[in-house]
Amino acid sequence: MKKGVFLVLSILLMLSCGNLRKQTADETAVAQPVGPAFCADSAYQYCQAQCNFGPRVMNSVAHDQCEQWIIAKFKSFGMEVMAQKADLKGYDGTILHSTNIIASYKPELSERVLLCAHWDSRPWADNDPDEANHKKPVMAANDGASGVAVMLEVARLLSADTLGIGVDFICFDAEDWGVPQWSDATDDGNSWALGAQYWSANLHRKGYKPRFGILLDMVGGQGAQFYKEGMSLQYASNVVDKVWRAAQVVGFGSLFPTQTGGYITDDHIPVNTKAKIPTIDIIPYYPNCEQSSFGPTWHTVNDDMAHIDKNTLQAVGQTMIQVLYSE
Numbered sequence: 001m002k003k004g005v006f007l008v009l010s011i012l013l014m015l016s017c018g019n020l021r022k023q024t025a026d027e028t029a030v031a032q033p034v035g036p037a038f039c040a041d042s043a044y045q046y047c048q049a050q051c052n053f054g055p056r057v058m059n060s061v062a063h064d065q066c067e068q069w070i071i072a073k074f075k076s077f078g079m080e081v082m083a084q085k086a087d088l089k090g091y092d093g094t095i096l097h098s099t100n101i102i103a104s105y106k107p108e109l110s111e112r113v114l115l116c117a118h119w120d121s122r123p124w125a126d127n128d129p130d131e132a133n134h135k136k137p138v139m140a141a142n143d144g145a146s147g148v149a150v151m152l153e154v155a156r157l158l159s160a161d162t163l164g165i166g167v168d169f170i171c172f173d174a175e176d177w178g179v180p181q182w183s184d185a186t187d188d189g190n191s192w193a194l195g196a197q198y199w200s201a202n203l204h205r206k207g208y209k210p211r212f213g214i215l216l217d218m219v220g221g222q223g224a225q226f227y228k229e230g231m232s233l234q235y236a237s238n239v240v241d242k243v244w245r246a247a248q249v250v251g252f253g254s255l256f257p258t259q260t261g262g263y264i265t266d267d268h269i270p271v272n273t274k275a276k277i278p279t280i281d282i283i284p285y286y287p288n289c290e291q292s293s294f295g296p297t298w299h300t301v302n303d304d305m306a307h308i309d310k311n312t313l314q315a316v317g318q319t320m321i322q323v324l325y326s327e
Contacts (some may be wrong), residue, residue: 017026019168020097021033022230022270025158025260026276027103029247031159032117032249033249033251033318033322034230034321034322034325034326035160035161035321035322036122036157036321037156037318038154038157038158038201038314038317038321039215039315039317040151040310040311040313040317041108041310041316042153043146043150043152043153043220043310043317044220044281044310045125045291045315046148046149046152046153047146047148047149047220047305047308049069050066050070050119050141050145051066051139051145051294051305052137053069053103053140055121055123055139055140056119056120056121056140056144056145057120057121057122057137058094058096058098058120058173058174058177059094059096059097063120063121066102066119067083067119070119070148070171070241071083071101071103072107072152072190073152073155074101074103074155074169075103077152077155077158077159078105078159078304079103079104079169080103080107081101081102081103081104082100082101082102082103082104082204083099083100083102083104083166084099084100084101084198084199084202084204084303085097085098085099085279086098086100086195086198087309088194088195088198088204089182090174090175090194091178091179091185091187091191091202092183092185094177095117095221096194100170100171100172100173100195100196100199101119101170101171101173102168102169102171102204102271103155103159103168103169103170103171104165104166104167104168104169105159105163105164105167105168105169105306106163106166106167107166107219107264108166109165109166110166110169110255111164111165111166111208112167112202112211112327113164113165113166113167113168113212113213113323113324113327114149114168114170114210114212114271114279115154115167115168115169115170115214115320116170116171116196116211116213116214116216116267116268116271117144117146117147117148117150117151117170117171117172117216117217117267117281118147118170118171118172118173118193118195118196118214118217118267119144119145119147119171119173120140120144120146120173120175120176120177120195121137121138121139121144121176122137122138122140122143122144122176122299123137123150123177124136124138124180124182124299125137125138125299125300125301125303126180126182126298126304127181127291127292127299127314128210128300129291129300130289131142132279133179133300133301134180134182138176138274138299138300138301138303139218139301139303139304139305140176141303141305141307141308142219142221142297142307142308143145143168143217143297143298143299143303144175144176145175145220146169146216146218146219146220146308146312146313146321147215147216147217147218149220150216150219150220150313150316150317151169152166152169153215154169154317154320154324155167155169156322158324163324163325165211165322165324165327167208167324170199172195173194174193174194174195174198174268175192175193175194175195175196175213175267176192177191177192178191178192179191184191184202184294188255192265192266193265193267193269195267196267196269196270196271197226197270197274199271200270200271200273200274201269201274203275207307208295210277211327212242212277212278212279213268213279213280214279214280214282214320215266215267215271215281215282216282217266217267217281218283218285218294218295219282219312219313220296220308220312220313221284221295221307221308221309222295222307222308222309222312223286223309224255224284224286225254225255225256225257225284225285225286226247226255226256226257226282226283226284226285227245227257227259227260227265228240228259228261229261229262229280229281229282229283229285230260230261230264230323231264231265231266231268231272231281232264232267232268232279232280232281233260233321235268235272235278235279236278236279236280238278239278239279240280241257241321242323242326243280243319243323244256244258246313246326247319247322250318250321252314252318252319255312255315255316256280256319261283261285261293262285262293263285264281264283266281266283267281282316
């Protein structure tokens with residue numbers, strides 16, 4: 001993913017996957033946790049399952065197999081699923097056989113919220129400290145699989161519960177074929193987020209207009225904190241405020257500091273500029289990491305399951321539940 005400039009004091013919200021609706025008599029805060037308890041163990045397994053296919057690089061067997069698995073999982077949760085196919089051209093002229101996976105909860109409802117993430121893997125570990133790894137594929141446990149895993153767990157919880165609004169889960173493809181650092185090609189930012197660019201210009205439903213969108217990008221990494229991303233504040237500051245308040249309510253304010261991070265080129269940009277849907281990016285920022293402000297595993301061969309933290313998945317997942325059930 002092409003992104004601009006980014007340890008943990010984490011609190012486990014729940015030790016088991018129960019329900020948060022019951023409130024004790026001495027709870028006096030105006031805002032209280034609502035909705036079912038997000039299960040980080042479940043999300044972790046969904047992350048692992050994607051990685052079991054290997055790197056989900058465009059035009060690969062692993063990519064095709066994982067596509068079918070994601071579709072089947074959303075369908076098993078009762079979602080209406082659409083596969084939006086498109087042949088897109090990469091920065092180097094490669095034709096990328098892309099699939100945006102769109103799963104809808106209660107598709108008949110007009111009032112909706114969009115959750116999205118990308119599901120493809122970076123073909124090149126071009127930010128790895130070892131130059132010998134720069135043309136190796138990235139497993140993308142965090143940079144791709146974690147966002148999809150959180151959405152799948154939210155979908156599972158919705159399938160067993162009742163929510164008064166519709167939710168669309170979009171897994172964007174072809175996000176991470178952007179110009180590698182070792183290439184001489186000019187990087188103007190347009191070589192990234194190709195699937196999101198396509199969807200934003202070819203909405204899956206005519207007149208599609210959810211209340212807002214939330215992009216989940218690298219939401220399972222160790223030591224992650226999610227600062228307020230600059231472009232999100234520019235396009236949808238009210239949604240940023242909504243999400244950060246929700247994180248505070250469910251006890252994960254330490255992972256969602258109120259400071260501003262970088263300005264990021266990511267899938268949410270075309271969703272805002274082309275589809276005109278106010279959408280924010282939940283993405284980590286590591287201000288003290290020398291290797292990358294996105295953390296030490298970003299675009300390296302170390303973006304694997306050994307560096308996924310269930311606490312981070314829990315924090316983001318429970319925040320998403322709080323946002324949805326507060327609508």
